[in-house]
Every structure is written in structure tokens, then in C-alpha cells.
Amino acid sequence: MTWMKEVIGTEKAIIAMCHLLPLPGDPYFDKEKGMDYVVEMARKDLHALQDGGVDAVMFSNEFSLPYLTDVKTETVAAMARIIGELMSDIKIPFGVNVLWDAKKSLDLAAATGASFVREIFTGVYASDFGTWDTNVGETIRHQYRIGAENVKLLFNIVPEAAKYLADRDIESIAKSTVFNNRPDALCVSGLTAGAQTDAQLLKKVKEVVPDTVVLANTGVRLSNLEEQLSIADGAVTGTTFKYDGKFENHVDVKRVKEFMDKVKQFRS
Known part of the structure; x- marks a missing residue:
């Protein structure tokens, strides 16, 4: 049994994204409508996801485009306010993702009581956002310093819009990530949000780290969910x-x- 059963309540879990609108400091923040509007739209999406039957939800600043790799304080403050206001509405386990900043994601998790965080914790990449470096040793020490050691870490090992700087295959990345960092899960992605995760890629990762939770991170839809969930753990x-x-x-x-009905059918 994996930690997913314990934390989320089921194996083959579906973690739904609650994408937050642009926030103060973001280029496309709607100053006229302000933060009240952002909170209400997040509430609307959260209710739709919960009423639809998803297993867990993850809040992310998806519309803070173009993304930063060193996120500003105002973004984390805005996200904390939104989640704080939604707290009485949240009925399922939740996680957070402050794109693309692992430490800030952990800060937000510690402040809100989130159960899990998804981020790019390891590696160096050439990306749309410039050279993208990480410091996993410092990030994990930060996690323990702020008392967030029980927060599950979902390591995205195929970042969207980025490529590993070293010429390494996905199997060796998965193996060494698990050996060096003990992630709670590995996330395997397509090129952008909504782009299908390559089933062969998923399979390669799951085969080399059979004891680690592997998640399909983008592009799972009605037409491919059986194929993807037969390989991935969620x-x-x-x-x-x-x-x-x-x-x-x-x-x-x-x-x-419609999606969750098919997932439940698949699980049974």
C-alpha cells in the first residue's frame, strides 16, 4: 500500500488542479476586479471539482505567466489568503504548488496545512524561463526547518517547457532522484499543461522505480485515462x-x- 491510500484515501488517485487567476504582481492581474474576484473564481472551480468527485485538489498560481523561478512574496501572500478564505469549503485532501519555486511551495504548505507539494526539486535545465537551477539539499533542509517534514513531496522530473542540461535518459534521472532524495512521488509530464504524457516514458520510469509512486502529470483525459492509469499510480x-x-x-x-465515473469504473 502506498502513502496515497493513507493521505488521499485511494490508490490510483486523481489530484485535480485548481488554477488560480493572475495575482497581485503578475502581469495579467485584473486590478479592477481585484483579489475578491480571484477568491470567488477559485471557490467556483473548487466546488466544481469537489462536486465532480475528484480525490484531492492542488492549488497553483497557474496564470502567473510568465513564471518566475524565484517567486515574490506577494504571490505567496495572495495564495495563502485565497486558501485561507476557502478553508471551510475544502472537503478533500489538498496540496499546493507555487510555480516554479520549491521553497515557497513548502512555505505555503506549512502555512495552510497542505498535505503535499509538487515542484521541480532537482536538476539543472535550459528552459523558457532561462537557465533553471535547483538546490534540493537546501530545499529539504528548509522543509525540516519550517516544520513541514510531513508534507509529501511530488518531484516533477520532466519539467514543462524545459530540458535537462546534461544528456541523461529518463531512467537514470528517475533512479538517481529516488536514490539521492527519497521523493514521495515522481511526476512525469508532457511539454505543456494539457499535453499528453508519453505512455512509454511513464512505463520506463515505473519499471526502474517500482516501489515509488509515479504520477502522470499532464494530459490525462477520458480517451487515454485507462492506458495512463494502468501504468501510473495516479x-x-x-x-x-x-x-x-x-x-x-x-x-x-x-x-x-464523466471523467471520475470512468476512473471509479477502472479502479473497481
């Missing part, structure tokens, strides 16, 4: 739950229900 899902399956839209509860 999925992180966002775009497919939105109206017309479009990244920029809000969550459509009908799409969520």
Missing part, C-alpha cells in the same frame, strides 16, 4: 476538467463527473 489533472478542455477556461462539473 494522475494530476487540470485542463481536461475545463469547459471545452481548454486551459484558460473554468472547471466544468459535467466533465469532471
Whole structure:
């Protein structure tokens, strides 16, 4: 039995993304509508995801485009306010992701009581956001310093819009990440949010680290969920739950229900 059963309540769990609108300090923040509007839209999406039957939810500043790798304080403060205001509405386990800053994600988890964090914890990348470096030793020490040692760490080992600087295959990355860092899960992604995760890639990762939870991190949808979940231990899902399956839209509860009905069928 994996930790997912204990923390989320089921194996083959579906972690749904609650994408927050642009926040103060972000280029596309709507100053006229302000933070109250951001909170209300997050509430709307959260209810749609929960009513649709997802197993867990993860809050992320998905619309803070273009992303920073050293996130500003105002972003974390805004996210903490949103989650704080939604606390009485949250009925399922939740996690957080402050894109793309592992330490700030942990700070937010510690402040809100999140059960898990997804981030790029390891590696050096050439990316759309410049050269992207990490310091996992410092990040994990920070986790313990702030009392967040029980927060589960979901290591994204195929960052979207980025490529490992060293020429390493996915198997050796997965193996050494698990050996050196003891992640709670490895996330395997497509190129961007909503892009399908390559099933062969998933399979390679799961085969070399059979005892580690492996999640399909992008692009799981009705048409491929059986294939993806037959390999992966669960999925992180966002775009497919939105109206017309479009990244920029809000969550459509009908799409969520249809997807989760098929997942429940698959699990049984």
C-alpha cells in the first residue's frame, strides 16, 4: 500500500488542479476586479471539482505567466489568503504548488496545512524561463526547518517547457532522484499543461522505480485515462476538467463527473 491510500484515501488517485487567476504582481492581474474576484473564481472551480468527485485538489498560481523561478512574496501572500478564505469549503485532501519555486511551495504548505507539494526539486535545465537551477539539499533542509517534514513531496522530473542540461535518459534521472532524495512521488509530464504524457516514458520510469509512486502529470483525459492509469499510480489533472478542455477556461462539473465515473469504473 502506498502513502496515497493513507493521505488521499485511494490508490490510483486523481489530484485535480485548481488554477488560480493572475495575482497581485503578475502581469495579467485584473486590478479592477481585484483579489475578491480571484477568491470567488477559485471557490467556483473548487466546488466544481469537489462536486465532480475528484480525490484531492492542488492549488497553483497557474496564470502567473510568465513564471518566475524565484517567486515574490506577494504571490505567496495572495495564495495563502485565497486558501485561507476557502478553508471551510475544502472537503478533500489538498496540496499546493507555487510555480516554479520549491521553497515557497513548502512555505505555503506549512502555512495552510497542505498535505503535499509538487515542484521541480532537482536538476539543472535550459528552459523558457532561462537557465533553471535547483538546490534540493537546501530545499529539504528548509522543509525540516519550517516544520513541514510531513508534507509529501511530488518531484516533477520532466519539467514543462524545459530540458535537462546534461544528456541523461529518463531512467537514470528517475533512479538517481529516488536514490539521492527519497521523493514521495515522481511526476512525469508532457511539454505543456494539457499535453499528453508519453505512455512509454511513464512505463520506463515505473519499471526502474517500482516501489515509488509515479504520477502522470499532464494530459490525462477520458480517451487515454485507462492506458495512463494502468501504468501510473495516479494522475494530476487540470485542463481536461475545463469547459471545452481548454486551459484558460473554468472547471466544468459535467466533465469532471464523466471523467471520475470512468476512473471509479477502472479502479473497481
